[in-house]
Amino acid sequence: MRTMTCRIILVAVVCLTAAVDSVPAEKTVELQRTPNRGIQPKSVTDASGSVHLIYYRGEPTKGDVFYIRSSGSRKFTKPVQVNSTPGSALSMGTIRGAQLAIGREQRVHVVWNSSTRSQMKPPHPMLYARTRDDGSGFGTQRVVSNDWEVDGGGAVAADGDGNVYVMWHSGPRGSEEKDRRIYLRRSTDDGASFGREQVISPPTTGVCGCCAMQAIADRDGNLYVAYRAAGNNVHRDIILL
Numbered sequence: 001m002r003t004m005t006c007r008i009i010l011v012a013v014v015c016l017t018a019a020v021d022s023v024p025a026e027k028t029v030e031l032q033r034t035p036n037r038g039i040q041p042k043s044v045t046d047a048s049g050s051v052h053l054i055y056y057r058g059e060p061t062k063g064d065v066f067y068i069r070s071s072g073s074r075k076f077t078k079p080v081q082v083n084s085t086p087g088s089a090l091s092m093g094t095i096r097g098a099q100l101a102i103g104r105e106q107r108v109h110v111v112w113n114s115s116t117r118s119q120m121k122p123p124h125p126m127l128y129a130r131t132r133d134d135g136s137g138f139g140t141q142r143v144v145s146n147d148w149e150v151d152g153g154g155a156v157a158a159d160g161d162g163n164v165y166v167m168w169h170s171g172p173r174g175s176e177e178k179d180r181r182i183y184l185r186r187s188t189d190d191g192a193s194f195g196r197e198q199v200i201s202p203p204t205t206g207v208c209g210c211c212a213m214q215a216i217a218d219r220d221g222n223l224y225v226a227y228r229a230a231g232n233n234v235h236r237d238i239i240l241l
Contacts (some may be wrong), residue, residue: 004056006090009137015091016044016081016117017147019204021113021223025052026188030160032074032225034053035055035068035076036046036055036066036068037057038057038096039055039057039091040055040097040228041054041055041101042054042097044102046102046106047088050069050070050072051072051101052088053069053070053101054066054067054068054098054100055068056089056091056097058087059128060090060091060092061115061116062087062088062089063090063091063115064081064082064083064087064088065082065083065110066079067080067082067108067138068112072186080138081138082129083129083141084139084140085114086226087122087129088115089180090114090153092123093210095210096152096153097112097153098110098112099111099112099153099155099156099218101158102158103158103160103163103191103217104158104160104161105190106135107130107131107191108130108131108138109129109130109156109157109158109164110130110138111127111128111144111156111157112126113154114127124149124151125143125144125145125146125148125149125150126143126144126145126166126168127141127142127143128142128144128156128166128189129141129142129193130164130190144166144194145170146197147199148170148183149156149170149171150172151209152168152208152211152212152213152215153168153213154166154212155167155168155213155215156215157214157224158191158222159219160219162189163186163217164186164187164194165180165186165187165215165223166184166185166194167213168183169181169201169207169227169241170183171180175235177207177209177230178206178231179231179234180206180228181199181201182201182207182227183197183198183199184197185198200225201239201241204231205229205230205237205239206229206230206233207227207229208227208236209230211227213224213226213227213228223241224240224241226241227238227239234236
């Protein structure tokens, strides 16, 4: 079994090497450190080729999220703080980093887990902020997860028609992972307002409480959400909605 595994890995490495060698020099991948010693970076490239990047700075339990942008070069813009309440972001674990999406007219949408410094109830709700209409920084942060206590990661997606989708997973206090669900709130006006929450995950799959989730909206109006299940607290499949 070990020999077979090694052979498979070797074949994969050979194929990968051959693929890399065949890529033109201008298409090769270049590694670059996150500016300003930021951690937990997330990036999105828009249709024009600009790179939008957010990152975290501060203590694990109380920090800030920053946004920068680069228009096809290594030089990024001056950092802009996303969260309007200083120290209201959380980075504990690898699942709670902020997420971003680019919507209509290049508006930036960001969600993140709240820190205890925000003194919000219930604890650690999903917070949301978007760039202002004139593009000058971010507006006031808002709670988008209603009364749910959110101890895991969330996600955000947006499209060119003004739709913004914010998602999180949670369950009743004291419940098991098999009882957790994924909730969604949708905006049709570029994040100015959000409709009522909807349950979008099947009741049989549960949701892994210590796992992240990801989402993306395509040009045809479809929304895709990926998460790790917890059916009967043991079946840890990756589910795509």
